Amino acid sequence: MTVTVTPSNTATPSSTATPSNADTEATLAELAEVAAKLDAANALAYTRERFLIPPNLVYLDGNSLGVLPAAVPAAVEDAVHRHWGNGLISSWFEEGWWDAPLRIGERIAPLLGAAAGQVVVGDSTSVQLFNTLMAAARLRPGRRVLLTDPAHFPTDAYLTDSVAGLLGLEVRRVPASEAPAVLAEIGGDVCVVSYPIVDYRTGELWDLPGVTRAAHGAGAVVLWDLCHGVGAMPIGLDEAEVDFAVGCTYKYLSGGPGSPAFSYAAARHQDTMQYPLTGWNGHADPFAMQDAYKPADGIARARIGTPPMLSLLSLEAALSAFDGVDLNELRAASLSLTGFFIECCDAALAELGFEVATPRVAGRRGSQVALRHRDAVRLVPELARRSVLCDKREPDVLRCGFNALYNTHRDALTAVRALRDLVG
Numbered sequence: 324m325t326v327t328v329t330p331s332n333t334a335t336p337s338s339t340a341t342p343s344n345a346d347t348e349a350t351l352a353e354l355a356e357v358a359a360k361l362d363a364a365n366a367l368a369y370t371r372e373r374f375l376i377p378p379n380l381v382y383l384d385g386n387s388l389g390v391l392p393a394a395v396p397a398a399v400e401d402a403v404h405r406h407w408g409n410g411l412i413s414s415w416f417e418e419g420w421w422d423a424p425l426r427i428g429e430r431i432a433p434l435l436g437a438a439a440g441q442v443v444v445g446d447s448t449s450v451q452l453f454n455t456l457m458a459a460a461r462l463r464p465g466r467r468v469l470l471t472d473p474a475h476f477p478t479d480a481y482l483t484d485s486v487a488g489l490l491g492l493e494v495r496r497v498p499a500s501e502a503p504a505v506l507a508e509i510g511g512d513v514c515v516v517s518y519p520i521v522d523y524r525t526g527e528l529w530d531l532p533g534v535t536r537a538a539h540g541a542g543a544v545v546l547w548d549l550c551h552g553v554g555a556m557p558i559g560l561d562e563a564e565v566d567f568a569v570g571c572t573y574k575y576l577s578g579g580p581g582s583p584a585f586s587y588a589a590a591r592h593q594d595t596m597q598y599p600l601t602g603w604n605g606h607a608d609p610f611a612m613q614d615a616y617k618p619a620d621g622i623a624r625a626r627i628g629t630p631p632m633l634s635l636l637s638l639e640a641a642l643s644a645f646d647g648v649d650l651n652e653l654r655a656a657s658l659s660l661t662g663f664f665i666e667c668c669d670a671a672l673a674e675l676g677f678e679v680a681t682p683r684v685a686g687r688r689g690s691q692v693a694l695r696h697r698d699a700v701r702l703v704p705e706l707a708r709r710s711v712l713c714d715k716r717e718p719d720v721l722r723c724g725f726n727a728l729y730n731t732h733r734d735a736l737t738a739v740r741a742l743r744d745l746v747g
């Protein structure tokens with residue numbers, strides 16, 4: 324069997340005839356050489372040293388919780404001992420704690436393709452989703468439909484239902500690929516169009532500019548959940564004229580467990596949007612302790628309550644892993660990894676009942692590859708015993724996330740070999 328690997332490619336299935344074990348071993352040996360070449364040619368290889376990866380571990384779960392960045396321990400130590408231990412209350416201003424949600428928002432903005440003044444960090448994705456969805460729906464009074472994804476992540480689905488209940492709206496669930504057609508038909512009734520950039524189960528990348536255009540054509544506003552895209556690819560929020568977006572920071576941004584989420588609101592909405600969570604941090608003059616709420620100007624009104632400062636400072640340090648990284652190069656490296664992984668799966672796992680559930684067309688996948696297998700749930704802990712970490716989604720999906728800042732083609736092949744050893 325001939326192995327062809329073209330980075331950033333369309334990974335096409337290889338021969339359908341069942342190869343012998345010896346054939347597959349020979350193919351895997353060739354793939355090992357290809358992996359070594361691709362890793363040697365990787366322009367981003369230098370960023371792996373920005374992470375503290377446990378020795379001999381193949382970590383393919385950065386789409387759930389990113390690896391610890393090397394800059395984080397010292398920053399957290401400093402925040403605990405110097406800022407908190409010595410500075411105490413004065414650190415709110417002397418160490419820049421108070422401004423951190425806006426300062427770190429500005430650090431995330433380029434990763435979103437957002438100009439300054441549109442991103443703030445704090446609270447969880449769920450809280451940001453609720454706050455933003457309510458504010459978005461209020462911008463289109465009289466329209467009764469929230470259009471969203473039937474396969475959205477559960478927190479998005481639950482909160483959409485909750486917002487619909489509170490505002491007396493109706494939820495329509497159609498896949499993102501069908502949203503433009505539905506909007507052309509019933510768009511005049513739709514207030515908010517709310518989708519994930521990448522499907523959390525299959526890793527499919529949705530057409531953010533296309534769906535946004537269709538929403539605007541119908542007079543609706545859009546809200547994107549960027550959890551599975553931010554830090555893995557360039558995202559052109561301003562260029563696509565997106566209205567709102569939220570996303571977590573503990574996946575590809577590697578901010579740490581529970582690191583706070585971000586919220587993006589396009590500048591053009593900031594004077595009119597009304598967030599329902601009118602916490603004191605978003606007040607125009609928070610330390611005046613006034614009786615009535617008056618929103619701050621700009622994106623600062625998206626602030627809510629006191630943020631988890633240690634997590635926020637951990638995130639800030641983690642973001643230094645992106646210093647100097649060209650996002651187009653990052654995307655190319657990510658597609659090379661996922662394309663190569665699919666190629667390895669085709670060569671070594673297809674005959675063992677594994678099916679690639681992620682689109683093979685490069686432009687339609689995020690940075691994870693989902694494999695369907697009837698034993699997916701059982702395989703995850705068995706892989707972990709072989710030092711390969713990935714995760715599962717019931718009933719039959721195994722998710723392998725690739726962070727091009729630290730994963731290698733060798734990791735991809737090692738995971739495939741481990742799966743073959745377990746199932747073959």
Ligand SMILES: Cc1ncc(COP(=O)(O)O)c(C=O)c1O
Pocket residue numbers: 447448449450476478479519523548550551571584
């Ligand atoms: C698409 C998506 N949205 C939201 C969340 C989680 O939200 P929270 O940060 O509030 O737990 C996840 C978590 O994996 C997710 O994948």
